[in-house]
Amino acid sequence: MKRCRVEVQVSGLARNIHALRDALKPSTEIIFVVKSNAYGHGLGPVVAEAAAQGIRWFAVAYLHEALEVRRHAPDAGILLLGAIEAGDVSQALAHRITPVVMSLRQGLMLAEAARASRIVLPVHVKIDTGMGRLGLSTDNLNRKIQRLSSEEGLHLEGLCSHFATVEPRRPELARTQYERFMAAVDVAEAACGRRLMRHLSSSRAIQFHEEWDLDAIRPGILLYGYGSSELGMRIRTRPWLTWKAYLMQVKTVAAGVPVGYYSSYRTECETDIGTISVGYADGFLRSLSNRGFVLVRGTRRPVVGRISMNWVTLDLGPNSGILEGEEVVIIGRQGGDELWADEIAGWAGTIAYETLTAISQDVERAYG
Ligand SMILES: Cc1ncc(COP(=O)(O)O)c(C=O)c1O
Known part of the structure; x- marks a missing residue:
């Protein structure tokens, strides 16, 4: 899996x-x-x-x-x-x-x-x-x-x-x-x-x-590629950690369908709901419930419903054509867009340090 x-x-x-x-x-x-x-x-x-x-x-x-x-x-x-x-x-x-x-x-x-x-x-x-x-x-x-x-x-x-x-x-x-x-x-x-x-x-x-x-x-965050984009800064660095998940299920649902724990999101029209293989146990901050985005096919798709322990639900939009098994980028670049830990932190009301260190040590890391 x-x-x-x-x-x-x-x-x-x-x-x-x-x-x-x-x-x-x-x-x-x-x-x-x-x-x-x-x-x-x-x-x-x-x-x-x-x-x-x-x-x-x-x-x-x-x-x-x-x-x-x-x-x-x-x-x-x-x-x-x-x-x-x-x-x-x-x-x-x-x-x-x-x-x-x-x-x-x-x-x-x-x-x-x-x-x-x-x-x-x-x-x-x-x-x-x-x-x-x-x-x-x-x-x-x-x-x-x-x-x-x-x-x-x-x-x-x-x-x-x-x-x-x-x-x-x-x-x-x-x-x-x-x-x-x-x-x-x-x-x-x-x-x-x-x-x-x-x-x-x-x-x-x-x-x-x-x-x-x-x-x-004693630099930390700067060498991980963050904290270098403000005006007047002396050194420009770039992030080098990418975090990906996969679509485990994509299903078309009708308008008015509740999504996730406590039904905190309801679809506005017929749409495709995708469930991806990441959750708060992996370090995906629960405060991103109904406010985060991830990249699917190079475009930002909204996180809808509450983040669960192992799964996150997305509204992929009507007739998305997106398939189960496709790769989703949580942090990184895909197609023409990019999402980095500092932007995500802004949605979650925190800082890039927390977004990055929250990623569980259990999550597989590949080095290249
Ligand atoms: C004592 C000390 N020095 C240096 C650092 C690195 O800070 P930064 O990641 O902001 O460069 C930290 C980070 O927490 C720290 O506690």
Whole structure:
């Protein structure tokens, strides 16, 4: 039986990496963010291709992802953005994974675990400059960094932060964070007596603030081909993930016929209703019920009725001539039209990140 499937054109990643690389100073390192199954694209093959294209650093949220990255990029730096626990320290070290320290307490715990294993663990320290999420507050930063850098089990290698808002119409928000970060850099480098690897910008900051590239940048969405279409952006990239399903049934129904759970759609005239092999269990967002579109024979066809767990219904129009078994494009290009994750996200009231990472890991991914 034909389910839905994802097709990943890794040559698209290569093109995006080169477009980004061309815009950077040679000394700026790219830390490619590949968490959440490489934003739904499939972690292993994406890392392998990126490493082949010269990417030397990757960032993930969890240890299991870091271990998977290591299998495909034996020589790369791997930054672990989430909170690592004491029990994971020996694995992190064995696989040369660099944790991000986000509090003094966590840093001291890591140091103790590292000492117990008679090792020195390289870490990056994250400063909360305004995101209000992970990271050390800037209060008493000098004391905290001195304490961390004096711990025998730790080697402070880098300093990072993350922007909450990068909005060209309100540039002061990101600028305040940038200034806080640079002040933290001064304090931290003075406290540990060394220059640290500094990295701050993810995709939007990369697009609008070349001057903040620093020693490294942490792009995610940009390398997957999104977040590059606004006016004034610096780098143009293109998506390279296609998601397809198949028509499982096409039937002609009369006017006034209800479609799907709770009969939220009724046909206006005699029409062809097509049911396709994808549902919310595959990651097709349920909020697209009665509001999304997919491509059939190169034209947009409306999603009608509620999205079910495994099926989605379309109104194909009267006398469509469309046949069971035909291919349907959910994300990608077909004929003269295209549908990408950011447009779909707009219908669903979300962002491309969610549309992409929602695609279940169970969905088959083919790489070409
Ligand atoms: C700490 C951190 N850095 C970088 C990124 C990459 O962000 P983007 O995909 O917007 O480039 C993320 C994404 O969530 C992140 O959490």
